[in-house]
Amino acid sequence: VGLLILAPSAVAYPVGATSRHQPSLADDACIPGLPRLAEAVHAHGARMVVQMCHHGKTAGIDVVEGREQIIPSVPVPDDEMSFDHLTMDEMMRLAGTTGGKMPQRRAATTDELAWVVDCFAAAADRVRRSGLDGVEIHAAHGYLLSSFLNPLANQRSDLYGGPLENRARPLLEVVRQTRAAVGPSFAIGV
Numbered sequence: 001v002g003l004l005i006l007a008p009s010a011v012a013y014p015v016g017a018t019s020r021h022q023p024s025l026a027d028d029a030c031i032p033g034l035p036r037l038a039e040a041v042h043a044h045g046a047r048m049v050v051q052m053c054h055h056g057k058t059a060g061i062d063v064v065e066g067r068e069q070i071i072p073s074v075p076v077p078d079d080e081m082s083f084d085h086l087t088m089d090e091m092m093r094l095a096g097t098t099g100g101k102m103p104q105r106r107a108a109t110t111d112e113l114a115w116v117v118d119c120f121a122a123a124a125d126r127v128r129r130s131g132l133d134g135v136e137i138h139a140a141h142g143y144l145l146s147s148f149l150n151p152l153a154n155q156r157s158d159l160y161g162g163p164l165e166n167r168a169r170p171l172l173e174v175v176r177q178t179r180a181a182v183g184p185s186f187a188i189g190v
Contacts, residue, residue: 001044001046002046002047003046003047003048003049004041004046004047004048004049005048005049005050005051005136006023006037006048006049006050006051006132007023007051008022008051008052008053008055008138008143009022009023009024009025009050009051009052009053009123010022010023010024010025010026010053010054010055011025011026011052011053011054011116011119011120011122011123012026012054012115012116012119013025013026013061014061014062014065015054015059015061015062015067016053016054016055016056016059016061016062016070016116016144017055017059017060017061017062018055018058018059018060018061019060019061019097020061023050025050025052025123025126025127026119026123028126030126030130031126031129031130034050034126034127034130034131034132035130035131037130037132038130038131038132038133039131041132042131047133047134048132048133049132049133049134049135049136049187049189050127050132050134050135050136051135051136051138052120052123052124052127052135052136052137052138053138053143053144054116054119054120054143054144054145055143055144056069056070056071056142056143056144056145056147057069057071057076057103057105057142057143057144057147058141058142058143060097060098062103063098063101063102063103063104064097064098064099064101066101068104068105068106069103069104069105069106070105070106070107070108070112070116070144071105071106071107071108071144071147071153072107072108072147072148072150072153072154072155072156072160072161072167073107073153073154073155073156073161074105074106074107076105076153107156108144110158110159110160113160113170113173116144116170116174117170117173117174117177118177120137120174120177120178121174121177121178121180121181121182122181123135124178124181124182124186124188125181125182128181128182128183128186133186133187134186134187134188134189135178135182135186135187135188135189136188136189136190137171137174137175137178137188137189137190139171139190144170145170145171145174148160148167148168148169148170148171149164149167149168149171150167151167154167171190175188175190
């Protein structure tokens with residue numbers, strides 16, 4: 001194995017996290033464990049990057065703890081709220097993760113988006129200081145950053161909505177600020 005990728009780790013845990021078992025990169029408490037992981041991986045000649053994520057509309061911990069999930073805009077498109085594609089077993093498991101609570105969602109403010117960008121950059125710096133080899137900014141699966149890219153989910157009329165260059169702004173701000181935090185030689189993927 002040449003490269004291992006640690007699955008989505010929450011940049012603002014518990015905010016924006018999908019599970020209590022999800023790794024957190026939200027504060028320096030993660031640093032003691034990450035160097036041990038880096039040493040174990042490097043001892044076998046492999047490298048490891050960490051996926052960094054804010055789950056947005058799939059942040060189950062926000063639902064459990066009574067926080068509104070932040071998304072690009074409301075209302076949420078009908079196909080985003082539909083559970084028609086799930087089997088009964090999948091619906092039961094989904095309900096079990098939130099204790100049966102339904103998500104409450106609202107449009108992210110510009111201050112919250114700036115905070116999320118800061119969280120990604122700080123998380124990447126923690127990964128770098130821990131001796132791991134890079135980060136992957138998770139911008140897929142309908143999570144927060146990818147939902148801004150989606151013109152159906154993003155109906156904003158400010159600097160974060162409308163044309164592609166605006167919808168891409170949160171992701172591009174994360175990339176720029178992350179690069180500034182970790183320097184030129186640390187791997188960043190999207």
